[in-house]
Amino acid sequence: MSAASSAALPFPVRLMPQLSLDPVLVALTSTLLLGGLVVLASASIAVADGGEVGSFAFVWRQLLAIGVGLGAAVFMLCVPTTFWQRSGFLLVLLALALLAVVLIPGVGHAVNGSTRWLRVGSITIQVSEPARLAVILYLAGYIVRRGQDLSSHFVGFLKPMVVISFAAVLLLAEPDFGAATVLVATALAMLFIGGARIRDFLVFFAAAVAALATLAVTSPYRMRRLTAFLNPWEDPYDSGFQLTQSLIAIGRGEWFGVGLGASVQKMFYLPEAHTDFVFAVFAEEFGLLGALVLIGLFLALVWRILGLARKLAEAGQWFQAYAVFGFGIWLGLQAFINIGVNMGLLPTKGLPLPLVSYGRSSLIVTLAGIGFVLRACHELAAAPVSTGRGRRRKRASS
Numbered sequence: 001m002s003a004a005s006s007a008a009l010p011f012p013v014r015l016m017p018q019l020s021l022d023p024v025l026v027a028l029t030s031t032l033l034l035g036g037l038v039v040l041a042s043a044s045i046a047v048a049d050g051g052e053v054g055s056f057a058f059v060w061r062q063l064l065a066i067g068v069g070l071g072a073a074v075f076m077l078c079v080p081t082t083f084w085q086r087s088g089f090l091l092v093l094l095a096l097a098l099l100a101v102v103l104i105p106g107v108g109h110a111v112n113g114s115t116r117w118l119r120v121g122s123i124t125i126q127v128s129e130p131a132r133l134a135v136i137l138y139l140a141g142y143i144v145r146r147g148q149d150l151s152s153h154f155v156g157f158l159k160p161m162v163v164i165s166f167a168a169v170l171l172l173a174e175p176d177f178g179a180a181t182v183l184v185a186t187a188l189a190m191l192f193i194g195g196a197r198i199r200d201f202l203v204f205f206a207a208a209v210a211a212l213a214t215l216a217v218t219s220p221y222r223m224r225r226l227t228a229f230l231n232p233w234e235d236p237y238d239s240g241f242q243l244t245q246s247l248i249a250i251g252r253g254e255w256f257g258v259g260l261g262a263s264v265q266k267m268f269y270l271p272e273a274h275t276d277f278v279f280a281v282f283a284e285e286f287g288l289l290g291a292l293v294l295i296g297l298f299l300a301l302v303w304r305i306l307g308l309a310r311k312l313a314e315a316g317q318w319f320q321a322y323a324v325f326g327f328g329i330w331l332g333l334q335a336f337i338n339i340g341v342n343m344g345l346l347p348t349k350g351l352p353l354p355l356v357s358y359g360r361s362s363l364i365v366t367l368a369g370i371g372f373v374l375r376a377c378h379e380l381a382a383a384p385v386s387t388g389r390g391r392r393r394k395r396a397s398s
Helices: 003-007 011-018 023-043 057-078 081-086 088-101 128-145 147-152 154-173 177-193 198-218 220-230 241-253 278-314 318-342 360-382
Strands: 108-111 114-120 123-126
Touching: 023 057, 023 278, 023 360, 057 360, 081 088, 081 128, 081 318, 081 360, 088 128, 088 154, 123 128, 123 360, 128 147, 128 154, 128 177, 128 318, 128 360, 147 154, 154 177, 154 198, 177 198, 177 318, 241 278, 278 318, 278 360, 318 360
Parallel strands: none
Antiparallel strands: 108 114, 114 123
8 A cells, every 4th residue: 555545545444454452352351351251241131131122231231331332442542541541630620620529419320329320311331430530640640740748758648649539438328438449549540650659659658548447437338338247147138149149159059060051040149240259250160260260361361461560661661661550550459359258368349350240330440451462562662662671751840
């Protein structure tokens, strides 16, 4: 193709042949997406049966979300990462605005007592998902700009944590304790890897743990969840019902499972079987062996993302490295919490299993984050070899 005819093509079309995508990351993401559709089809068939589009209503909606998510991934793939680095301040303002507007009476959409969604026509958006991605990009830019202050002054550490704390307060007001925990933990991990002093990190970490523990103890419904987690069999028909049904599902799976589609717990015994507790249905149908394979896929995905972050850091691409690291920590932490809740290792939280659970906002934003990681990989492959490989460069202070 001549240069003139190539220039006449739309920008994404001209870009695609030149892209250097990471095949392992693409393969792992695709495997979890396709496997998640199969599990979702089985887990949701009872609640979807009789709907206007039949027994696979949730599968069709998930497929639509995958299409939108792939579009978001392509968009992130086409936009240079420097654009997001320059837009950090606007991104964090957008994140805080989304978290605040959902709390306005009459604007936010409430489900099961929680106001976490915005309804735009027939579309419902869980605002915490895009807000978290925006905060990760903002923090990556802040670490690059203010790395010297972060590593030498408490104020340099305090400034971003004030923003994170405000976002966490807004999340707790929805209430969304799980999302607030993931956001704070991801932010602390990013600042720690970005050079924050150990003492500053420990002081704020202790304060955050104390604050979250106080909220859990002083809130009646959170206290009920905590006590149900500690001993769900004490009240198996009320506060401990969801967890006991999840444990029954996992126990029924034994070594090799009862077979795809043969789960009993999904038949209106286990609440939220297709969303927060899809892992329990998967373990029931595929057994311990299948559960270990699924956990292994998530470990491989997170390991790959963190490995790419290390390569970006070695090449001196610090913004991309911190952003990719933050996204990997977020993804891994959310998967860990979801599986831990299903297995009774953690108190119940309303967090979906990334790429597997039914949850359109989560799926779209996760795929957008994968698109950003792939864009960073492309820029790494296209960049000239750095002479300072393996040595951290001095970051600008402004």
